[in-house]
Amino acid sequence: MSLKIVVCVKYVPDATGDRGFTEDLTTDRESEGLLSELDEYAVEQALRIAEDADDAEVTVVTAGPEDANDALRKALSMGADKAVHIEDEDIVGSDVFATSLVLAKAVEHVGYDLVVCGMASTDGAMGVLPALLAERLQVPQVTLLSEVSVAEGKVTGRRDGDAATERLQAALPAVVSVTDQSGEARYPSFKGIMAAKKKPVESLDLEDLDIETEQVGPEGSRTKVESATPRPARTAGEVVTDEGDGAEKLAAFLAERKFV
Amino acid sequence: MAEVLVLVDHLEGAVRKPTLELLTLARRLGDPVAVHLGPGAESAAATLGEHGATRVLAADAPEFADYLVAPKVDALQAAVEAVSPAVVLVSSSPEGKEIAARLALRTESGLLTDAVDIAAGDEGPVVSQSVFAAAYTTTSRVTQGTPVITVKPNAVTPEPAQAAGTVEELSVSFGPLATGTQVVSRTPRESTGRPELTEAAIVVSGGRGVNGAENFALIEALADSLGGAVGASRAAVDAGWYPHSHQVGQTGKTVSPQLYVAAGISGAIQHRAGMQTSKTIVAINKDSDAPIFELVDYGIVGDLFDVVPALTEQVNTRKG
Numbered sequence: 021m022s023l024k025i026v027v028c029v030k031y032v033p034d035a036t037g038d039r040g041f042t043e044d045l046t047t048d049r050e051s052e053g054l055l056s057e058l059d060e061y062a063v064e065q066a067l068r069i070a071e072d073a074d075d076a077e078v079t080v081v082t083a084g085p086e087d088a089n090d091a092l093r094k095a096l097s098m099g100a101d102k103a104v105h106i107e108d109e110d111i112v113g114s115d116v117f118a119t120s121l122v123l124a125k126a127v128e129h130v131g132y133d134l135v136v137c138g139m140a141s142t143d144g145a146m147g148v149l150p151a152l153l154a155e156r157l158q159v160p161q162v163t164l165l166s167e168v169s170v171a172e173g174k175v176t177g178r179r180d181g182d183a184a185t186e187r188l189q190a191a192l193p194a195v196v197s198v199t200d201q202s203g204e205a206r207y208p209s210f211k212g213i214m215a216a217k218k219k220p221v222e223s224l225d226l227e228d229l230d231i232e233t234e235q236v237g238p239e240g241s242r243t244k245v246e247s248a249t250p251r252p253a254r255t256a257g258e259v260v261t262d263e264g265d266g267a268e269k270l271a272a273f274l275a276e277r278k279f280v
Numbered sequence: 281m282a283e284v285l286v287l288v289d290h291l292e293g294a295v296r297k298p299t300l301e302l303l304t305l306a307r308r309l310g311d312p313v314a315v316h317l318g319p320g321a322e323s324a325a326a327t328l329g330e331h332g333a334t335r336v337l338a339a340d341a342p343e344f345a346d347y348l349v350a351p352k353v354d355a356l357q358a359a360v361e362a363v364s365p366a367v368v369l370v371s372s373s374p375e376g377k378e379i380a381a382r383l384a385l386r387t388e389s390g391l392l393t394d395a396v397d398i399a400a401g402d403e404g405p406v407v408s409q410s411v412f413a414a415a416y417t418t419t420s421r422v423t424q425g426t427p428v429i430t431v432k433p434n435a436v437t438p439e440p441a442q443a444a445g446t447v448e449e450l451s452v453s454f455g456p457l458a459t460g461t462q463v464v465s466r467t468p469r470e471s472t473g474r475p476e477l478t479e480a481a482i483v484v485s486g487g488r489g490v491n492g493a494e495n496f497a498l499i500e501a502l503a504d505s506l507g508g509a510v511g512a513s514r515a516a517v518d519a520g521w522y523p524h525s526h527q528v529g530q531t532g533k534t535v536s537p538q539l540y541v542a543a544g545i546s547g548a549i550q551h552r553a554g555m556q557t558s559k560t561i562v563a564i565n566k567d568s569d570a571p572i573f574e575l576v577d578y579g580i581v582g583d584l585f586d587v588v589p590a591l592t593e594q595v596n597t598r599k600g
């Protein structure tokens with residue numbers, strides 16, 4: 021019995037670079053991007069689950085601009101079998117509801133037993149897409165896992181919540197998301213990079229997925245950004261070198277601010 | 281007046297502080313109506329009423345504890361249908377955000393997460409968010425449906441305002457998805473006796489500079505002298521020196537205390553993302569070029585092994 025795994029990966033602007041907004045208050049995506057580091061953990065867990073299964077296939081899916089192909093190549097070179105790239109001008113400016121619709125349709129198009137997501141995008145970082153995907157697909161959500169495994173048609177995992185650590189279990193098909201505590205992602209090997217070049221990447225647009233243009237993009241969005249203000253640079257505070265009196269000075273500062 | 285639904289975050293009826301903040305914000309937008317799921321509604325009602333809840337809609341069923349997220353979405357949806365609120369407010373915890381998102385999808389409403397402030401506006405609430413590792417503050421509005429907003433802890437100071445807090449039963453019928461994800465076991469986090477990290481007014485964090493699990497006692501002692509919570513950088517957590525539940529940053533907790541003390545932390549962008557909105561920032565680092573010094577109100581270039589214990593002593597002495 022074969023296990024079909026779909027991993028949702030996002031192409032994001034490099035977090036170490038300057039990020040900002042375009043004139044129409046959407047995220048500026050002009051700068052150089054890469055596979056979201058948090059989605060590398062998703063690819064890693066998908067590959068480990070596939071390796072433990074008798075027969076499994078890992079498909080990586082992204083919705084994003086032409087350059088998002090780089091994110092797919094990276095995932096393929098890590099070891100995913102094939103990729104799907106949803107690219108359509110009308111998707112630009114979509115909110116999380118529209119994005120979840122596009123990804124839900126794409127995942128159904130590919131066919132799946134298990135969908136694996138990262139815990140959050142490193143740019144948008146709402147961290148709710150996996151829950152929305154589960155709601156749209158009408159399957160269990162098993163999210164924010166620091167440990168995950170699949171056996172006998174069930175997915176099991178550990179969720180380190182605010183107040184407690186929970187062991188979770190759900191029957192497949194299901195949507196999971198994994199945290200950066202789930203295990204270091206592998207580096208693509210030279211062989212992997214070469215093999216990735218020959219792996220199939222399917223291109224889809226909205227029409228292929230039966231999605232109307234008004235369901236996505238700014239038109240399909242349910243919120244509007246009205247203003248974006250750079251946070252005033254913190255006024256440079258005082259930095260002093262400790263010459264044996266550092267603690268005393270710091271204590272005086274804390275007292276002045278009424279913390280002591 | 282319009283009603284505003286507030287989903288209560290509680291432990292067996294003990295209401296958590298962020299919920300009181302939600303009630304305080306809710307009063308700017310209308311009459312707060314609390315939704316209490318699970319046991320303890322009667323004991324929670326007093327606190328909720330003291331903070332302005334006119335009504336407490338309560339539902340208790342084993343499903344809320346035995347299955348993840350989906351049962352609470354069913355219940356909150358039932359509350360929305362019963363009340364037709366102007367706005368729905370939920371705490372910005374991971375679970376809160378997931379519940380809010382699924383509710384918004386079902387009710388075809390707009391969602392704004394991680395609000396740091398909310399103001400009433402002619403066309404519905406105006407929501408401030410802090411984005412791109414707190415480099416920008418944005419204001420946004422929901423343009424469709426009943427706005428669903430999740431709010432970060434410490435967005436406002438909770439203010440009491442007596443209201444009736446009448447408990448009413450909320451009837452909930454669970455859909456087929458409710459029992460999809462079973463909680464097989466739950467291990468509550470042991471209480472440290474210190475304030476909850478995300479709710480604390482003061483946070484003292486240690487990083488790679490702390491150089492060992494045993495040395496975190498220095499950080500804890502300073503935190504205790506100030507009555508604060510203990511945080512850690514990912515480097516310290518990854519090294520196994522402190523539990524992940526204390527990690528501050530992009531993939532840990534976001535904190536916004538009155539005072540944040542960073543000891544032996546360089547101030548990488550992913551760490552800043554979790555603490556940059558702190559009101560006062562103080563750092564102790566032996567490298568004068570550490571990026572954390574760009575953020576500080578007061579910084580000491582020095583060895584934390586000298587400065588931290590001496591500071592603890594100073595604080596304890598000043599307290600007398």
Ligand SMILES: Cc1cc2nc3c(=O)[nH]c(=O)nc-3n(C[C@H](O)[C@H](O)[C@H](O)COP(=O)(O)OP(=O)(O)OC[C@H]3O[C@@H](n4cnc5c(N)ncnc54)[C@H](O)[C@@H]3O)c2cc1C
Pocket residue numbers: 057058142200486487488489490512513514515516527528529530531532533543544545546547548549550551554564565566567570582583584585
């Ligand atoms: C996707 C992703 C998510 C991440 N999420 C997070 C996150 O949530 N939280 C987080 O913190 N990081 C996160 N990181 C990691 C982040 O990039 C940094 O690696 C991390 O914050 C560094 O921790 P640090 O400052 O303790 O260590 P370092 O960067 O090694 O800094 C240690 C500092 O301690 C100082 N020091 C050493 N000894 C002493 C001494 N005796 N006295 C005084 N100072 C001393 C040094 O001068 C140095 O500045 C993430 C990274 C990625 C890629």
Ligand SMILES: Nc1ncnc2c1ncn2[C@@H]1O[C@H](COP(=O)(O)O)[C@@H](O)[C@H]1O
Pocket residue numbers: 028029030031056058059062081082083084116119123136137138139140141142144145146147148149150
């Ligand atoms: N455009 C996208 N294409 C593919 N996957 C995505 C996209 N956006 C978000 N995801 C997935 O959803 C997760 C959470 O995203 P978010 O809710 O945006 O923080 C990410 O880690 C990805 O796995």
